[in-house]
Structure formats: C-alpha cells, structure tokens
Amino acid sequence: MNAVYFIGIGGIGMSAIARYYLQRGLVVGGYDKTPSALTHELEHEGALIHYEDDVNLIPEACRDARTTLIIYTPAIPAEHTELQYFRANDFDIQKRAQVLGTLTHHHKGLCVAGTHGKTTTSSMTAHLLHQSHVDCNAFLGGITKNYGTNYILAPESDYVVIEADEFDRSFHHLAPFATVITATDPDHLDIYGTEEAYLESFRHYTELIRPNGFLVIHEGLKMQPNVPAGVTTYTYSREHGDFHADNVRIGNGEIVFDLVSPLGNITDVSLGVPVSVNIENGIAAMALAQIAGVDEAEIRRGMASFSGVERRFDFRVKTEQKAYLSDYAHHPEELRACIESIREVYAGRRIVGIFQPHLYTRTRDFYREFADALSLLDEVILTEIYPAREQPIPGVTSQLILDNLRPGVKGRLIRKADVVEVVRNTPFDVLMTLGAGDLEDYSADIAALVSTL
Numbered sequence: 001m002n003a004v005y006f007i008g009i010g011g012i013g014m015s016a017i018a019r020y021y022l023q024r025g026l027v028v029g030g031y032d033k034t035p036s037a038l039t040h041e042l043e044h045e046g047a048l049i050h051y052e053d054d055v056n057l058i059p060e061a062c063r064d065a066r067t068t069l070i071i072y073t074p075a076i077p078a079e080h081t082e083l084q085y086f087r088a089n090d091f092d093i094q095k096r097a098q099v100l101g102t103l104t105h106h107h108k109g110l111c112v113a114g115t116h117g118k119t120t121t122s123s124m125t126a127h128l129l130h131q132s133h134v135d136c137n138a139f140l141g142g143i144t145k146n147y148g149t150n151y152i153l154a155p156e157s158d159y160v161v162i163e164a165d166e167f168d169r170s171f172h173h174l175a176p177f178a179t180v181i182t183a184t185d186p187d188h189l190d191i192y193g194t195e196e197a198y199l200e201s202f203r204h205y206t207e208l209i210r211p212n213g214f215l216v217i218h219e220g221l222k223m224q225p226n227v228p229a230g231v232t233t234y235t236y237s238r239e240h241g242d243f244h245a246d247n248v249r250i251g252n253g254e255i256v257f258d259l260v261s262p263l264g265n266i267t268d269v270s271l272g273v274p275v276s277v278n279i280e281n282g283i284a285a286m287a288l289a290q291i292a293g294v295d296e297a298e299i300r301r302g303m304a305s306f307s308g309v310e311r312r313f314d315f316r317v318k319t320e321q322k323a324y325l326s327d328y329a330h331h332p333e334e335l336r337a338c339i340e341s342i343r344e345v346y347a348g349r350r351i352v353g354i355f356q357p358h359l360y361t362r363t364r365d366f367y368r369e370f371a372d373a374l375s376l377l378d379e380v381i382l383t384e385i386y387p388a389r390e391q392p393i394p395g396v397t398s399q400l401i402l403d404n405l406r407p408g409v410k411g412r413l414i415r416k417a418d419v420v421e422v423v424r425n426t427p428f429d430v431l432m433t434l435g436a437g438d439l440e441d442y443s444a445d446i447a448a449l450v451s452t453l
Helices: 012-023 037-045 081-088 096-106 120-129 167-173 195-207 277-292 296-306 330-346 360-374 397-404 417-422 438-450
Strands: 004-007 027-031 048-050 068-072 090-096 108-113 137-144 149-151 159-164 177-182 212-216 230-235 242-249 254-260 268-269 313-319 322-326 351-355 381-382 408-413 430-434
Touching: 004 012, 004 081, 012 037, 012 096, 012 137, 012 149, 027 037, 027 068, 027 408, 037 048, 048 242, 048 268, 068 081, 081 195, 090 096, 090 167, 096 108, 096 137, 096 159, 096 167, 108 254, 120 159, 120 296, 137 360, 159 408, 167 195, 167 360, 177 195, 177 277, 177 417, 212 277, 230 277, 230 417, 242 397, 254 277, 268 277, 268 296, 277 296, 277 330, 313 438, 322 438, 330 351, 330 360, 330 430, 381 397, 397 408
Parallel strands: 004 027, 004 068, 027 048, 068 090, 108 159, 108 177, 137 159, 177 212, 212 230, 230 242, 322 430, 351 381, 351 430, 381 408
Antiparallel strands: 137 149, 242 254, 254 268, 313 322
C-alpha cells in the first residue's frame, strides 16, 4: 500500500487516522464537504484534499486500486459519486472502524466505550500513558489541549488508546485488550431501533475483549456483559465500585481526591480540569493506566497536568465577572452532567445555556429528556436543529423541547445566525453553548464579545 484516500477526511476520527498514515510517509488524499480548520491543518501536514464530490479531483497517486486503501465514514451517503467510483473499480474499501480494529489486533488496545464520557476519558487515558514510561499511540474523538491534536504516535509502544464508537456498531470491529464502558443510556435509535438492541450491541462488544483482557464497567449499568475477561467496576461513590473515589475535596477552584483501586490506592489526585464529572472520568482513565503499568507518581502527575479537550468543558472566557464555555454535549444525560457540574462550580450565579439540538431523530426520541436536563439552567435558548446526515421530520423542531421545559424556566427560540446579538442582550454570569453541530462556528465571536462585558 502506497496511498490512502479518505472520504470524509475532515471528521474528527477520520483525521486522526489520516495523520497516522501521513506520519508513516504514505500519500494521503481525501474529500470533505466543507473546509475547516482541521482540513487546513491536514493540508499543511501534506494531505491532498478537495471539497467537491468529483472523481476528476482525486489525486493521481490515489487512483491505483492495487496500491490505494479507501477509508470512509458511515456518514457518507451510498450515492456519493467518489465512493461509487471506488466500488466500481475494485478498490479495497474499509470503514474507519475496520482500520481501528486492525490496529487493536497489532497493539494492546485500551478502548473507551459508552454513550458519553468517551472523548474525555480516552484523552485522559492517552495523556496518562504518553507522559509516562509506558507511552501509547492514540486515536481520539477530540482535540486534546495538551497536544493540540487528536492523534498521538509512539512507534515503540505496544499500546493504542481508541475511542470506541457505538454509532453504526463501529466498535464491533475492535478487539480490546482492556476497555472501559462509561454509560449505556440509549442513543442512535435511528440505527438501533430500540433500547434493547442498543444494550445488546454493548453486550456483544464485551465478547470481543481479548482472552485474559480486562473490562472496567460503570457500576449499575443495565447492560450485562458477556465476557471471559476479568470484570471490575468503577464509580464515584465509595460504597460501590472496585475503583472509586474517597476523601473528595472540592473548593477554591480545585478538586482533589484519593483513588481506591484493586491495583493500588493513590492519594491526593488533583484534577487538571476541576469539574466534578471528571472525577468519574478520571477514575476510569486511571484504571486503564494502572492496567497498562503506569506507576503511582506518573498517574498523579498526569492527572494534574491534563488540560482537557476542546469543546469539553472548554472555557473560552473566565474572569471574576463572566465565564463562557463551549461543550459538545448532545445527549440528555451529557447535558445534565455538564450543567450540574457547572452549577456546582458556580453556585448561586445566573447560568444561561444556548443549545443546538443535533439530529431530528434524536430530538424526536428524547425531547422530553432534553427539556428536563436543560431546565437546570436559569434560561434556555434554543436554535434550530442541526440535521447532520438527516432529512427533516414533519413536526420535529426545537419547539418540542421548549414546550416541555419545567414550569417557571425561561426559554426561547432564536435563529442561529442571531446568536451573537442575542448574547449581547442577555444577562448572565455564566454562558454555555451546547451541542455537536455548527453553533461552534460562532464561539470565537461570542468569546470576543463576552470578554468585553
């Protein structure tokens, strides 16, 4: 293989694999629908990218079926012209998940699965290993602030950290050496149909763990694992979970706790990103790090120096008067955890959230749960739904969420294009922009405005 061509190269997971092949010296080409900061970075690193679905724009080096691997994301429609061209000409075509699966057969995969918490936990795990004597390769679902990338290369390390995505059953291609499962709250029902099918997908995932491997599962999940590997549990509470926190100290903008672990307790763990939800994320990450052989001092140092992930509790402005953060939360339980954590840090302050729902099907299936979680805010501002891969569904709009907010909670709908002006005229102490869509495109302008207030 001399070349790799990506259909959807600008996706956060796809770009990580593109960087892997760039660093190995292969020709990397790709298509994406929209230019972005990430695609521009890839072009600067040597990738040959274009933004029109046009077979004539495919680089010459990527046109030989004998020497070119094609990687595509499930979000690409079947009628995509370039994808059809590669299929008609007998290219080796693989989903992103298949490529990651191959890596877990060649390395010891430390994988993080679950409805939410995957990106932070896998990024934290990667940082713990990378700054230790163990080191790791990593393919992550977000840009880590420690490294400014979603990819870590360590040719000498036997470990690879992977965010195990349940969308389209992608994680069924993996063969983990050790895996965490953070949560199994139903999602992607457009793919799975029912909660039972969703839980079954996770159960099957546990069967893929290597013999003599490890499963670390959040205490209390509905899903029952079916696994020959050693099963341990984790949780925040010291009453439950083989791995858990004790002696938690929260105050003065800091969180410090002790890790209780069957692999060795660690006292005085300090969170580099001090929000309470990161206690559980940290416990899961430290469990994987201990399994991989990271020592106590390295874990303590790594937890304190972890800077977080872009769009995960991502503070863009933080002064005594105002705070503005962006978060990727797009599932009701993610929103709840995010808002509750910020409430804890900013008790008694006026907190306003601007939420862009992601997908018509997710809004249809969970609008009541979205409304309940968002009702924890002092004011809820909703934009139109971000469609991503979907077509509109009659009757499914952000109004469904607005109509189901708890009595007394202030809420309104706005046009996304008006968001900066809305921020200018809305009183708040803490502002949050929430969702996995393109509302993030306005974050720099919002941050610049909030800095002047």
